[in-house]
Amino acid sequence: MIGTALSRWTMSYFTVALAFLVGAQMLMVAGYGFPAVAVEAPETLVLVHMVTIGWLSMLMCGALFQFVPVLIAQPLRGERLVLPALICLLTGLASLLAGFLQLAGVFDTGIPLLALAGTLLPAGFLLVAGVLGGTLWRANLQLPARFVAVGLGCVLVTAILGALFALLLSGFLPALAVIDFRTQALPVHIAVGLGGWLSFTAIGVSYRLLPMFMLSPDRERASSRVSWWSGVVALLLTVLASPIAAFLEKMGLAAAVSPATRLAVALGMAALVLYGLDLAFFYRHRKRRTMELNSRAAQGAFLALALSAILLLALLATGTLERHIGALLYLVAFGWLTGLGLSQLYKIVPFLTWLECYGPVMGRKPTPRVQDLVMERRGWIWFALYFLGVLAGTATLLVDQPGLFRAAAAATLLATLAIVAELVVARRLANVPDDKRLPEGASRPRLFLPAPH
Amino acid sequence: MTLPYYDVDVRPILREGGEPFSAIMAAVEALAPGQSLRLLATFKPIPLFHVLGSRGFEPAAREIGNGDWEVIFTPVGQQPDPVEAEQAPAVDGTIPTSETWPAPVVELDNRNLEPPEPMVRTLEGVEALSPGQTLAALLPREPIFLFEELQSRGHLWRGAFEPDGHYRVLIRRG
Numbered sequence: 001m002i003g004t005a006l007s008r009w010t011m012s013y014f015t016v017a018l019a020f021l022v023g024a025q026m027l028m029v030a031g032y033g034f035p036a037v038a039v040e041a042p043e044t045l046v047l048v049h050m051v052t053i054g055w056l057s058m059l060m061c062g063a064l065f066q067f068v069p070v071l072i073a074q075p076l077r078g079e080r081l082v083l084p085a086l087i088c089l090l091t092g093l094a095s096l097l098a099g100f101l102q103l104a105g106v107f108d109t110g111i112p113l114l115a116l117a118g119t120l121l122p123a124g125f126l127l128v129a130g131v132l133g134g135t136l137w138r139a140n141l142q143l144p145a146r147f148v149a150v151g152l153g154c155v156l157v158t159a160i161l162g163a164l165f166a167l168l169l170s171g172f173l174p175a176l177a178v179i180d181f182r183t184q185a186l187p188v189h190i191a192v193g194l195g196g197w198l199s200f201t202a203i204g205v206s207y208r209l210l211p212m213f214m215l216s217p218d219r220e221r222a223s224s225r226v227s228w229w230s231g232v233v234a235l236l237l238t239v240l241a242s243p244i245a246a247f248l249e250k251m252g253l254a255a256a257v258s259p260a261t262r263l264a265v266a267l268g269m270a271a272l273v274l275y276g277l278d279l280a281f282f283y284r285h286r287k288r289r290t291m292e293l294n295s296r297a298a299q300g301a302f303l304a305l306a307l308s309a310i311l312l313l314a315l316l317a318t319g320t321l322e323r324h325i326g327a328l329l330y331l332v333a334f335g336w337l338t339g340l341g342l343s344q345l346y347k348i349v350p351f352l353t354w355l356e357c358y359g360p361v362m363g364r365k366p367t368p369r370v371q372d373l374v375m376e377r378r379g380w381i382w383f384a385l386y387f388l389g390v391l392a393g394t395a396t397l398l399v400d401q402p403g404l405f406r407a408a409a410a411a412t413l414l415a416t417l418a419i420v421a422e423l424v425v426a427r428r429l430a431n432v433p434d435d436k437r438l439p440e441g442a443s444r445p446r447l448f449l450p451a452p453h
Numbered sequence: 454m455t456l457p458y459y460d461v462d463v464r465p466i467l468r469e470g471g472e473p474f475s476a477i478m479a480a481v482e483a484l485a486p487g488q489s490l491r492l493l494a495t496f497k498p499i500p501l502f503h504v505l506g507s508r509g510f511e512p513a514a515r516e517i518g519n520g521d522w523e524v525i526f527t528p529v530g531q532q533p534d535p536v537e538a539e540q541a542p543a544v545d546g547t548i549p550t551s552e553t554w555p556a557p558v559v560e561l562d563n564r565n566l567e568p569p570e571p572m573v574r575t576l577e578g579v580e581a582l583s584p585g586q587t588l589a590a591l592l593p594r595e596p597i598f599l600f601e602e603l604q605s606r607g608h609l610w611r612g613a614f615e616p617d618g619h620y621r622v623l624i625r626r627g
Contacts, residue, residue: 005601031624073472073595074502138496140470215565215593219618287565313484355569359602362569370569 005069006356008450009082011427013062015448016090018420020054021338025413039326040182040419042104048095051333053121054091056156056198059341061085061128063348067205068132068148072139078131085127092120099166118166122159129156143220143228147204150232154196157239158248161189173216175435185241196270196330197237198337199305203231203275206298206340214286214295221281223249224271227274228351234267272309276302293376297343299388304335306395327397334412335390342419343383349428350374356439356445357429365439372436373426382422386415459490461482464521467495467612471613472600477501481508481526490526497522508623554611554625555619557589558582564619572599575624582626592620 022390024047027033033047069076076082099113129152136149165181167173211218237244238259244260279302283295308331313320350373358367389411396405427447429437438444445451461480463473473494480490490510491560492498502512503522516525531592542612559578574598582588592599595614601626603610612622 005598070597073470073597077499212594214567244512288567355598359598360605362573362602363578363580365572440486 005075006077006084006352006359006410007010007062007066007069009086010062010066010352011349011448012450013058013065013086014349016422017055017058017062017341018345020050020058021418022413022416022420024046024050024055024408025416028409029413030230030282031406034326034399035241035400035405042100045100046104048329049093049096050098051338052193052198053089053096054287056333056337056341057125058086058089058199059345060201061089061149063205063344064128064132064148064201066352067208068145071145071148071208072136072141074135074139076131077134081127083130085124088120088124088127092117092124095120096166099169101263103169112170112172115170115172116164118163122156122163124165125155125159126408128152143224144204144208146228147207147231147234150228151197151201152184153199154192154235156195158189160429161185165189167450185338188239190329192235194332194337195238199332200235202233202337204225205344207278209344209347210282210295210298213215214282215288216282216283216286221278223274224278226396227271227278230267230274231271234271237264237397265312269309269313272305274305277435292347292371293374293379294343294347296380297346297383297387298340301339302392303337304331304387308332308336311394317377323430324398327394330397331394331434334360335394339387339390341418342386345423346374346383346393346419347381351422353427353429353445356451357442360443361441365441366436367439367442368436369430372432374422374427375425375431379422382415386412386419389415428433437439456485456488458489460491460493462496464493466613469613470595472595473535474501474600474604474612475610475612481505481510484528489528492524492526493517494522494524497530498524531547536572536579554587554623555585557587557623559588561588561590563600564591566593569598572596572602575599575622576602579603579606579624579626584626587623587625589621589623595620596622 027050032043033041036046037043065076065082095113096117099117101107102109132148133152136145136152141147141149163175164176164185168176168181181388207224208218210216235342241260241264249260283291283299303317308328310332311324311328312321315324321328350370354368354370354373361367389408393405393408393412396402396408424447425431427445429444463476466473466476473585477490477492484490490505492501496516497516502600505512505526509528511529512524512526514522514524531569559582561566561574561578564573571590571592575588575592575596576589578590595612599622600610609625609627610622612620615621
């Protein structure tokens, strides 16, 4: 870990991620994609992958490159692959979006864009999983790291399924055209991507970050272990649901809903309930009485996660899941995952900036506090606006009001832009009083590129 | 004639979740001119290759079973000095026995501080020491970022987890 405790490219990943988040929300405000067109329309696919790959996956990768070495107290192995991974993911995503636009008939070229995306994106995620998995390999994994390890497996499953769709749509795999991917593999792609890669990993990270910043007891709890196990079994069942259903059908035991899927939902819910109990424990037993904004805002994300679970059960019970899948996925992606991501960025970015800038003079010269880099009195307004916008957006989708949805999306866009501006201000040390900003020996960090060697 | 290896077995430190870096660096300091260091670890210590490489050592690593690795760091461009051979001390254990550190002049309890305060207070304490003096600090967890600062400032440290899960580090000002 010599000279490598600060991950070099994390801030670049974050910048790319935030650019995609802002871009996607601008499209939503402009009325592009769902709900103006169908959930499966190419325009919606553009939007969905800007959010899931461009924003959420980039954010998660950047965070993990910083977080995993800290988690297991080992240096990142293969750090030189982090930039190639970013380039693969970016070019792959660009090809994917262009490929969808081609499907939508926006333009026409002879280049097999989707097939290109189907190669570059899995390659990028393989590099990410290789670096992080190689770092975790043979380390003594505590529970948060075990969540991350499962998430890395899930991102590969998701990427491989995505690549199969891309190749199929490009006409490269005629032999597979007989399989009904839309009903059999697409739900797995979505569930394992959002539930396994993004949610499971985010849960793992939160198991360490929250106690760390709230000073809560973070010894491994039995409930957390059970949550991990039920989550893992739920994910395995999800991945294997189609093969299991096919097998049962072959045995002449066809059922209306695959029992595997039902069990997966039940176990997934159990994992979430246990996670909720652990979160309540962290908040209740924290030693810091006054919570910082990142921990307060994260509660909005946890509430959105609980609402997502309730909504899923309600939609399943009423048989309207297919009709309202857009609203559910919006709440998961923007309420839970984006809400948690933005709230934690509000802590991580100032913290890393502080370390980068003041680390060399720490203990020698007076330095500002990390909290001097942000202005929470202003910040909480943006988070409140953001979460209200997401709740309103979900409601408008449920009652089929696309016009009102755009107004709600405008609120979340505004809040996001303000939070991004706060992060830039923190990175620029603009909130720090002049006389404390740059003590001799401290150097001003660059906005999003690593410091030169 | 070649000098015997200077042996350092950091596997016990690693198995306890400790930080072997300062033990290794202390052993490097104790090497006789031209003497090689034989390191036993529970993984292939790639980062160390760079660190010791910059000090003129060439690594030769081999797996010795059970996932353990033996790495021999040989100084390059230095002729072995036969006269020094008999004085070469051998160390086998967590901390080089050739050296005892003075008792800490300060004991800090930084467990209940929000990050990065535990690190800030510890470094303030270290900077207030005279060279050679030591300080002990209790920290909420293994302080990865602190180790990096200590390393770049040329201080030595020894640390291990306490039974209650906290981390106790002993730092000697360089």
